[in-house]
Structures are given as C-alpha cells and as structure tokens.
Amino acid sequence: MTDGNLSLLLCVPDDGDRWRRLFSEAAPDLHILSWPALPEPGRAFYVATWAPPEGFFHRLPEPKAVFSLGAGVDRLLRRDDLPASVPVIRLTDAGMARQMAEYALSGVLRFQRNLDLYEAQQAAGLWRPLPVRAADETRVTVLGLGRIGGVVATTLSALGYKVSGWSRGGTDIPGVVCRSGLASLDALLAQTDILINVLPSTDETRGLLNRDRLSRLPAEAGLVNAARGDQLDCDALVDLLDAGHLRGAVLDVFAEEPLPDDSALWAHPKVRVTPHVAAVTLPGPSVRQVVRNLRRFEANQTVEGLVDRRRGY
Numbered sequence: 001m002t003d004g005n006l007s008l009l010l011c012v013p014d015d016g017d018r019w020r021r022l023f024s025e026a027a028p029d030l031h032i033l034s035w036p037a038l039p040e041p042g043r044a045f046y047v048a049t050w051a052p053p054e055g056f057f058h059r060l061p062e063p064k065a066v067f068s069l070g071a072g073v074d075r076l077l078r079r080d081d082l083p084a085s086v087p088v089i090r091l092t093d094a095g096m097a098r099q100m101a102e103y104a105l106s107g108v109l110r111f112q113r114n115l116d117l118y119e120a121q122q123a124a125g126l127w128r129p130l131p132v133r134a135a136d137e138t139r140v141t142v143l144g145l146g147r148i149g150g151v152v153a154t155t156l157s158a159l160g161y162k163v164s165g166w167s168r169g170g171t172d173i174p175g176v177v178c179r180s181g182l183a184s185l186d187a188l189l190a191q192t193d194i195l196i197n198v199l200p201s202t203d204e205t206r207g208l209l210n211r212d213r214l215s216r217l218p219a220e221a222g223l224v225n226a227a228r229g230d231q232l233d234c235d236a237l238v239d240l241l242d243a244g245h246l247r248g249a250v251l252d253v254f255a256e257e258p259l260p261d262d263s264a265l266w267a268h269p270k271v272r273v274t275p276h277v278a279a280v281t282l283p284g285p286s287v288r289q290v291v292r293n294l295r296r297f298e299a300n301q302t303v304e305g306l307v308d309r310r311r312g313y
C-alpha cells in the first residue's frame, strides 16, 4: 500500500470507465485519474496507457514510470514526446500468451489439416479428400521465444508438432529445438513448413521477413504473422504466393492499420486477414499485473517487463 498520495493517470482509447473501475478496485490507495484530467502539480504519478494521442507526454509533468497496456512497446518507444529518462514497463503475458498460442494453432491447423485447400475446393464444389500430414511430420518454427513465444512453442510441441524456435538472445525450452542469432535463421527457414512470427518489433527485427528470407522457406510453406506488420515484406509475400512458392498466409498485423481498402491482401485467395486481434489486452489480468509491478517499483524491487530501450522491448 502507498501513503495515498500517489496518482495513476489512465489514457486508453476505449472502455475508459471499466479500466478506471478495475484499477480503483485493485488499488484503492491510488488516486486514479482519466485523461484529460491531470495530476495535481507536485504530486507523484504513474501513467498506464495504450496508444496515447500525439503530444500526450508533452502535456504532463514527468511520470515515475509508464505502464504499457500492451506487450509491444515499439510505438511508444518511437514517440518523440516520451523522455528517455522515464522507465517503460510492458505487459509480459497477462493472458496474451494463451491467446497467441490459440491463434498460432489456428494457423497451423489451417495448413496442416488442409483447411485452406478445402475452402478452395468447397468454393469449386469439389469433394476430394487430400493426404493427411501428421503433426509430428509438420515442422513449425516460432520466431520469438519470450513470454508469449515460449507459450506458443510449448503449446504446439505438446500437441505433437515438430517445433523449432528462434530468438535473438537464445533460450532453452524443453521439447523445442532452440536457435539464436541471424546466422542460424536462414537454415532454420529452409526446414520450416509453417512459420509463426511473434517477435517484438525492434531495429533488428523490422524488415526481417524480407524477400530473401521468405524465399528460403520450402515450397508450400505457410506463414502466420501475429507480431508486427513492419517485419514482413508484403509485396514479396504476394509475389511468392502468386508464383506458387508459398502456400498461404494468415496475417493479423500490417504496416498500416487498419489495412487500407486498396490493399491486395484483402481479396487474395491465399491470405486470411484478421484485424490485429491475435492476442488482445485483457483488462482484468492486465490491471493485476500493472498494480503488482507498481507496488514492486515503489518498493525498489525488480519489476516484470521493464523495457530495455536499447533492445527495444
């Protein structure tokens, strides 16, 4: 508990009243404010936010820390109004890892169980059973093995898929062949039937899935992108789909969101589009994680999800 002099300023695009109620219930000792209200001058405060308006931080005194109500902090870190001295703390799971595993599984099943091909056959009125590929003959690679990617990889591995994982720093996950470093990526892509991207967007991962790397996937490979649109070259993807090299793509994220009306992806027969919903922020678990972290921060204890700005996540 704090001494009652601490404020938390909330700035969220939707459901402001609900967030405010949940924070007030979880931390009755905090003075919860909703933007555009401002903390009293001289009063210490934190910010909890998702997609704050442009110039938001310029209009505030410096907060003790900013809690991102999402796992990805790429947009927050790219802003020019957030002073570099302010600690940023992101959500590390808060119910998102499981959602991401479900989304990834839906993409894996689409390609492994030929649901994409049966959709096309149904449209053509065609009754034609196709050979089944077993889970243990299906090579799935998960890019990103943090709190979310780790759950995606272990969930798929527990279902019998042949799972490899790739991360920047390297990690060990039982049942998953783990690789790290750019030098290992090309070889891994060449042995991937279904590629799942859940990497954070950083200087190192932006543009990672370029034409060259996508071409290294074997013929008939499928792609699931649930991370960020700026990591994938969509023109190259469409070329490789049209050339029959890649089998299909399930895309949840795009360089420009909402996906523009004139994007070729909307109507592409080998692409499925969802509106950035693979893993949404769940208010209940997120509030609990923010409040736990805020208390730890106040007590000078380690907080989960403290962002290293140089790494970008």
Ligand code: OXD
Pocket: 069, 070, 071, 072, 073, 279, 280, 281
């Ligand atoms: C997130 C997202 O970063 O929803 O949490 O994209």
